Structures are given as C-alpha cells and as structure tokens.
Amino acid sequence: MTTQTVLPVEPDNLRTASQANGEPAWLTESRVNALRLAGELELPKLEKMKIERWDLSNFGSLRTGRPEAKQELPESVAQLVDLKDNSSLIVQRNSAAVFTRLAPELAAKGVIFTDLETAVREHGDLVKPYLHAAVKPEENRLTALHAALWNGGVFLYVPKNVEVDVPLQSIFLIDDASEGFAPHVLIVADTNSSVTYVDNYISGQYDGKIVHNGAAEVFVKAGAKVQFATVHHLNEQTTDLINRRSVVDNDGSIEWIVGEMNAGDSVSETLSLLKGNGSVSDAKVIAVGAAAQKLNYTTKAIHFGKSSESQMITRAVMREQATAIINGITKIEKGATKANGQQTERVLMLSPKARGDANPILLIDEDDVQAGHAASVGQVNQEQIYYLMSRGISREQAERLVIYGFLAPVVSDIPLEQLQQQLQSLVERKLGQ
Template sequence: MSQTFDVNLEIIQEFSQSKKEPSWMTAVRGDAFSRLNTIEMPKPDKTKLDKWDFYSIKHTVIDSETYSSTDALPDEVKKVVDIESVDNLYVQYNNTPAFIKVDPKLEAQGVIIKNIHTAMAEHSDLVQQYFMAEAVKVDEHRLTALHAALLNGGLFVYVPKNVVIESPIQMVVLHDNEEVNLFNHVLIVADESSEVTYVENYISTIPSSKGQLNLISEVIAKDNSKITYGTVDFLCKGLTGHVIRRGVAAQDAVIDWALGLMNDGDTINDNTTYLMGDNSASDLKIVVVGRGKQKLNFTTQIIQYGKNSVGHILKHGVMKDSASSIFNGIGYIKHGATKADAQQESRVLMLSEKSRGDANPILLIDEDDVTAGHAASAGRVDPMQLFYLMSRGISKQEAERLVIHGFLAPVVNVLPIEAVKRQLTEVIEQKVTSKN
C-alpha cells in the first residue's frame, strides 16, 4: 500500500545537514525514504495494522528550552532523577538536546555519551560500524525504514575495553507538544570486559498527542561485557507507537532488561535479544498496564546461538477497562547451542469484563541437550488472595490494589535508580486506580 507524507527527500537531506551528520547518514536517510513504498509493513501476531496511523507525519521543528545545570531542570525531570548523586545524565526536551552531564573521569577513559546527532558528527566511523548493522536492519520492514529516514533524537553510548561504569547513565525524554514526533535512536556499545547500566524515561506532560512514536534501541555487548538496561515509558494517548529494543551478546556477555511499558497509546513492542556467544546470558523482565481502549502487542524473544547460553523471560501485564494485549514470548534455541537454558513466564491479569489478555509462550528448540520451560496464564485476580487480605480488615479495592502491586513488583524492584523505581510505582498506581 502506497503512503504519502508531508515530508520529502529535500527536507530530510536539509535536516541531516543542519545536524552536521556525515554523508553516510544522509545517504542512509535518503535511501530508506525512497524505498518506503517497496518495503512491507511488519506483521505482529494477531494484530492488524491497516487501521493504525503511522504516517501522519509533518515536518515540525520544535526548539524547546535548554538547561545549564541540574538545578534548572523542570520538576518533571527532577522527579525521576536522583539530582544529588547523578553523574551521567542526558535530557531531551521534545526533539531538542536540552542538557547533558558526563563524569569527567569517564571522558578521560574514552567513554562517549553524546546525543545521537553529535555522536555521528564527531565519531562518524564508530557510529557507522554499529548503526542498524547487527540488531536492527534499515530495510527490515517499512517502519524501520521510516525510522532511519526520519530519526530526530536519541543517544549514543560507547564504553571502551575494560572500563566499568559504576554510576548509571540516564536519559530523560520530556514530551509536552502534541505536534512532536519522537523518532529516537539509542545505540549502546559495551566493548570487551566493560560494564554499564543505562536507564531511560519517556514522560508526557500532556493528555494526548497527534504525533508519531517510532523508537529503536540497539544494545551491543562484546565479549565478557555486561549491559543492564532499564526503562519506564509513560507517553500519552494519541502517539501511535512502534518500539524496538534489541540486544546482541557475544561470548560471556550479559544483557539484562527491566522494562516498565506504560504508554497510553496503541503500541507495538518488539524486544529481542540475540545470544550469539557461548556462555552469554539475558534476563528480561517486563511489566505492562493497559487502560482505556488501548491495543497493545508485545513480542519478546531470546534467540540462543551460543553453547551454555541462558535466556530467561518474565512478563507480567495488567489490563483494565477495554484494553487488550497480545503477549508473545519466544525462546528459540538454535542448532548447536548445546547446554542452553531457555525459560519464560507470561501472566496477564484482567480487571474488567471487557479487558483482554492473550499470553502465548512459544519454545522453538533445534537442539537436544538443552533445558527449557514455560508458564503462562491469563485471568482475574486470585480470589483467595483477596479473601486473605480482606479477612484482615482490608477493603476489596485496597486488597486488589495490593495484589496488583505485588504482581508487578519483580520488575519495579530491579530498576537500578531509586527515583525511577518511585516513578514506576506511581505510574502503576495512577493507571490502576484511574477511571476511564
């Protein structure tokens, strides 16, 4: 199906040049845009995208405020940042790089933490080596090509060999303009025997938007490195979303995920980790709360090529009102991945008669000498749990609220920044108790 846009090739090229991007990135944008009508849309399981609006894209440049210090940051940002102790922080206000703070000791060690456009301009060869090369391909489908063509924000992180970053790196994206399109790209590369923790927050301060959400994160863990990736997404209604977060782990590498996916718009989420090296591992934890008339689709995969690799998936979701969700969890052990271990658990609580949750655990095993298992459930809050709490004088509403918080706690508790934990707890509370 052919699509038309309010942007054109000339506008895309002018935008790339205004950001001082290297010629290779300008070429990537142009090639991706010119091929949009020849590349197919993604096909998420049990979700038809023909009525989803991914294309109402206008060329809107929003010059938002910038900040000279952490003290000057908006209150919405301060709520999710431990201001007194934060060492590495990047704030994006709509599409504007608004603030950055990097520990000088890390810069002296060769660590790079820069907005994606500056990184392309100043570290062109390094970014080009990894940008949409391993985890995500430009021409994978139409929405990845659209992302490459219209990329307008994001962050690049590079950790050199043998460097262990003890303080988390945090990115906060503040969204308060209904015309803004978020095409953010996050690229994290941990070189051999390095370690980094990265946490991001997407926050809307408006009730609804007319913009588009197309996010891609690529996480590359070299031999014996470790990347811990946490996020809390809480963007408003109206942002039709396609979100990809993917990792590639080499030998003895670890990529752990803790994702609080709380956006209020219809969203397709693709989280995939490729365990390419022997003894590589990934532990993935996701919590979701859907409300209103949201339509949500989550495809979560850990694909294991390495011997003795370990892939564990835990997904807990709560659906209320008329919200519906598809949870597809896929553990795929490839031929040759002997002694691999693939485990997954997907559970959905439905809080109303009209809400829907579909949990589908899938194991694909192409090797004999492996360990694998799965569990899945979709249903109401356990009446025995409610009875136990109510028998101790707690009201039914409060008992249900406590059960839900306990159900989602496995992800909340592993987020590495206390302010982010508090934010996710508050978002869960807001979404569970809200009236739609």
C-alpha cells in the same frame, strides 16, 4: 490490491535537512535510502493485532538545522532527576537534545555519552559500524521510517575493561506534537566493560496526536555486562512503537528491565541475539493497560552460542476495555548446544471487558538444550480477596494488594531503587484511574 504509501517527507527535503544539520555524507545517504525502502515495505505483522488499522500518519515535522545548545533542564524534567556532581544525563525535548552532561571522571576513562546527532559528527568511526546493524531498515516500513527520520537520541560507548558504577540516565520528553519525535539509543560496551543505562519517556500537555517510532541497539562485547532499564509513560495522544535489540558476544550479558506504563496504544519488541558462547540475557517486563488501550509486547531471545542462557518474565495487568497481546519467543538455533531458554508470561484481568492473550513460543533446532515456558491469563483470585476482606480490609484495598503481589516478583527484582519507586508510583497511578 496495492495500497499506495504516503511518506511523511520528500527525499529532497530529507537530504536538505540532513545536510543542514551538518551530518556526514554517509548518514545522509543512509537516511535517503531508508526513506526509499519505507515506500516499498509493508507494516510489520503483529500477532493477533491489525496494526494497519491504526492511525500511523502523525510523525511530526522535520527539523532543519541544528538546535541551539542549552544547559538548562526543562521544568517538567528537573523534578525527575537528582543532578549531583558525579551524575550523567541527556535530555531530549521533542526533536532535539537540550541537555547533555557526562561526569568528568567517566570522560577521563574514555566513556562517551552524548546525543547521537553529535556523536555521528564527532565519533563517526565508532557510530557507523553499529548504527542500524541490529534494528535494520529493511525489516519493515516502520524500521525503515525510523532509520530515515530518527533525531536526537543517545550514544554511549564504554571502553575495554572500564566499569561504570553509577547509572547513566536519559529522559525523552514530548510536549509538542508538531515536531518529529524519534530518538535512537545506541550503546556499545567494549570487552570486559560494565554499565547501567536508564531512560524515561514522558509526555507534557499538547494538542494533536503523534507517533513515537523509536529504536534502541545494544552491542555487548566479550565479557561485558549491560543493564538497560527503561520506563515508558507517554500519554493517550501518543502511539508508542519501539524496537529494542541487543547483540551479545562470548560471556557477555544483557539485562532488560522494562516498564510499559503508556496511556496510548503501544507496540514493543525486546530482543536479545545471543551470538557468543556463554552469552546471557535476562528480561523483566511489567505492563499496566487501561481504558481502551491496544497493547502488543514481544520479548524474544535467539540463541546462537553454545551454553547461552535466556530468562524472560512478563507480567501484565489489564483494566476496563484494554487489550494486550503478550508474546514470549525462545529460538535455539542449530549448533547452540547446552543452551537454556526459560520464559514466563502472566496476564491479570480486572474487568470482564479486558482482554489478555499470553503466547509462549519455543522454536528449537538443537537436541542438547533445555527450554521451558509457563503462561496464564485470568481474573483476580476471589478467594484471596475474600480472605483479605475477612481480615478487615476493604475490597478495593484487597484488590490492590493482590495486584501489587502479582507484579512484585518483577518490580522487587529491579536493583535500582529510584526506578523501583518510579514504577511503583506509576502502577498506583494507573490502577487508581
């Protein structure tokens, strides 16, 4: 039996909107072709979770025309940032960027940091070779829809030999479910450059439900270093779907720092393609689930280069009736000699009705390599609770201390103090529900 796919927009309307936004012809054709693919492709197959049963029909309306340029931060965002003279920030509100700022000293070094819609018009020669080169439209229906409907977004380019010492930040805000919300983050770190990028996904109050179908692509050239930190804390009315991909060349490195703090159903994949010899990927993920959330998080590294290294650490805490599928996948291809891939997945369940499943997977096609994994799923250790209670601490406080201790190996390893504090605050909020 074949199920007819109802697309959220007609091809002619998409073409008209792209042209009204002033997009180059190559992007208009890219969008229309991706929409055609979306009508032909299936939804992604998730490990032990049936995404086809989810309501994925609420993508919001298509924006026609360029938004008005604004340089005032939305009130709900202003309290999250400390905008100093040397800070760089992009804010997207629903379907469009509403604030863009790049520190003058970085602009003088040739750094480009702007919304992606502006970048395709002003820096098309830099954007075109990389856009959708890592997260490809032909993978499944959701990646195709994203390629057709993305909006706002971020483009960050760091030239050769440029080291950016201060983190660049973006904030993605949903407060209107009637508008489409599908930012695309594209980062290109040229040879021997270094940069830290931080983003936050947040929700305001609104009526209705919406699907966030996002993507992030990071291209790490030879000898470059990229640190990518992201926190998602969207509300229960938002279904969060995102693919994060990095392509790492010789002696390059990518560090992923991911906080999955959403209140609604979520699917994410964080994947590093270690193309170059001596390339490195380090991924740290923490997640807290509550109520009846359905969560599916995959962290993956594929080794092509010789002497490439990957490390993955995921820690998840499940409350109430939350369900989590945590996948760790290390793939070492033939020829990737001396590669080393290590991974750890741990799930802590705080309720008899909570469900957690940790799936460590090693796929090895080369002999001269190292690979290892560790995984555990279990309840709070009652002996630890009783010990703390014997020291005069209440059961509730004791459980919190055990949980914070469980997450600490990931949180404490985050080198950004602001992000550490934010994650700690979000963990406390979710555990206090």
